[in-house]
Amino acid sequence: MSRVSRCSPHPYQLLVEGKNDMHVIKNLCKKYNLKEDIFTIDAPEEYNEEGIENLLKRLPLKIKESGRKTLGIVVDADENITSRWQSIRDLLTRSGYSDIPVHPPSNGYINSKVYANFPPPLIGVWVMPNNQLPGMLEDFVTWLIPPNDQLLVIARKTLDDIEDKKLDLYSGPSRCKALIHTWLAWQQEPGRPMGAAITNKALNYDSAEALAFVAWLKRLFIE
Amino acid sequence: MEEPAAVTSNGGVLLVDEIDTGLHYSAQTSMWRLLMETAERLNVQIFTTTHSWDCVCSFQEALGKVSNSSVGKLFRIETQGEYSRAVVYEPDELVVAVRQSVEVR
Numbered sequence: 162m163s164r165v166s167r168c169s170p171h172p173y174q175l176l177v178e179g180k181n182d183m184h185v186i187k188n189l190c191k192k193y194n195l196k197e198d199i200f201t202i203d204a205p206e207e208y209n210e211e212g213i214e215n216l217l218k219r220l221p222l223k224i225k226e227s228g229r230k231t232l233g234i235v236v237d238a239d240e241n242i243t244s245r246w247q248s249i250r251d252l253l254t255r256s257g258y259s260d261i262p263v264h265p266p267s268n269g270y271i272n273s274k275v276y277a278n279f280p281p282p283l284i285g286v287w288v289m290p291n292n293q294l295p296g297m298l299e300d301f302v303t304w305l306i307p308p309n310d311q312l313l314v315i316a317r318k319t320l321d322d323i324e325d326k327k328l329d330l331y332s333g334p335s336r337c338k339a340l341i342h343t344w345l346a347w348q349q350e351p352g353r354p355m356g357a358a359i360t361n362k363a364l365n366y367d368s369a370e371a372l373a374f375v376a377w378l379k380r381l382f383i384e
Numbered sequence: 385m386e387e388p389a390a391v392t393s394n395g396g397v398l399l400v401d402e403i404d405t406g407l408h409y410s411a412q413t414s415m416w417r418l419l420m421e422t423a424e425r426l427n428v429q430i431f432t433t434t435h436s437w438d439c440v441c442s443f444q445e446a447l448g449k450v451s452n453s454s455v456g457k458l459f460r461i462e463t464q465g466e467y468s469r470a471v472v473y474e475p476d477e478l479v480v481a482v483r484q485s486v487e488v489r
Binding site: 169170205206210215218219221222223225226227278279 | 469
């Protein structure tokens with residue numbers, strides 16, 4: 162039998178696909194002084210509950226949750242950002258939201274329509290990596306590496322080499338996962354997960370995308 | 385289990401407050417199945433209340449075991465100022481809520 166938390170869900174919550182997203186975002190928030198009690202991050206507890214399909218099933222229930230004031234949603238664009246946005250848009254429409262744009266705004270989406278009785282929670286959506294390109298959390302994290310980083314150049318070249326020799330076992334869209342984990346393996350503390358690498362300052366670059374993401378979080382949960 | 389009150393309410397409505405009170409969680413799925421099957425057979429509409437997550441889980445489990453899962457729904461009563469409304473959870477939503485531990489109370 163499944164369990165729920167003994168305390169009520171936090172009124173302000175961010176819904177993510179998995180634990181990696183949660184740790185990266187938690188550590189980004191620490192880096193940019195967003196206090197932990199402003200919102201909680203809802204990530205699946207079990208690995209087999211991770212991923213976009215489970216998130217899309219969970220989403221309508223999170224909107225209906227008792228006391229919900231604000232719900233942020235972070236999903237990967239994966240290979241087709243248009244269809245990913247469309248599936249989110251359809252679900253939100255079915256949950257009673259309207260005036261949702263056809264394409265995700267580049268600085269992240271926040272539904273600003275005012276509703277009368279029993280207004281639904283304020284909704285925000287960020288499509289990784291930057292609401293414009295196909296890709297995922299790992300692409301976003303790669304943007305936290307300074308652009309002139311020597312190891313990143315070598316990591317890219319290494320992936321090129323093994324792909325030329327047809328030794329790569331990953332599929333094309335997973336290349337950025339292979340890249341970031343290769344790069345992380347060569348840091349002062351090899352093999353630290355992405356979130357921890359933000360805290361220990363291996364991933365320390367204030368890229369425009371990271372700043373835009375943090376600005377979206379602030380607009381959604383604070384302003 | 386004793387004969388439920390539903391059998392004397394043929395064609396009518398049965399109201400049960402805090403239906404899980406005093407029942408061990410392991411007995412609750414059987415209780416729900418019996419109620420769902422009896423309600424359908426005798427055309428009785430049953431309204432029950434609970435605050436128990438165990439009871440919600442056993443309700444969902446029983447819905448998965450009866451022949452017609454659309455026989456039951458969960459409603460959460462939400463109050464805002466002087467107004468209240470029912471928030472509906474369909475059987476397929478309850479499957480997700482129980483599996484992914486999303487609060488429905």
